[in-house]
Amino acid sequence: MTSARRRAFSALLVLIAIVLLIVLLEALLQYLPRGAAELYVTHRRVLYAILAVIAGAIIIQLLASATLLRLKGLREAYLVRNVILLLGYIILALIVATILGVSGESILASATFSGLVLGLALQPVLSNFFAGLLILL
Numbered sequence: 001m002t003s004a005r006r007r008a009f010s011a012l013l014v015l016i017a018i019v020l021l022i023v024l025l026e027a028l029l030q031y032l033p034r035g036a037a038e039l040y041v042t043h044r045r046v047l048y049a050i051l052a053v054i055a056g057a058i059i060i061q062l063l064a065s066a067t068l069l070r071l072k073g074l075r076e077a078y079l080v081r082n083v084i085l086l087l088g089y090i091i092l093a094l095i096v097a098t099i100l101g102v103s104g105e106s107i108l109a110s111a112t113f114s115g116l117v118l119g120l121a122l123q124p125v126l127s128n129f130f131a132g133l134l135i136l137l
Helices: 003-027 034-042 044-070 077-099 104-136
Strands: none
Touching: 003 044, 034 044, 044 077, 077 104
16 A cells, blocks of 8 residues: 555544544533533534534645646646645634634624735835836836
């Protein structure tokens, strides 16, 4: 078995273990001691978010590796891999925020505000950069 297949197989085993852990905790919830059951119920979202981060990172890395292996020899293989990684982690962040109860409107508002702040802060730097390019041409 090649190292890529071995890595994919071990990642699949980790994903299966995560799913079994969630199912086991939900099934044994009534048999847990009262304090442990209350603790699990109050922190369920955080546990699911942590497990989603672990599972999502594994899936994203597997997709990126498979893409790199498939496009091996092409000049743009690493570019495609990096785009898949970037989009995958952005989608994973949105999924985790949704699991934790953050609404999409607040994510959009904070992204808009952050873009506005960065744009205004970088305005003098970018104007000097493009003025320098214009002088060089």
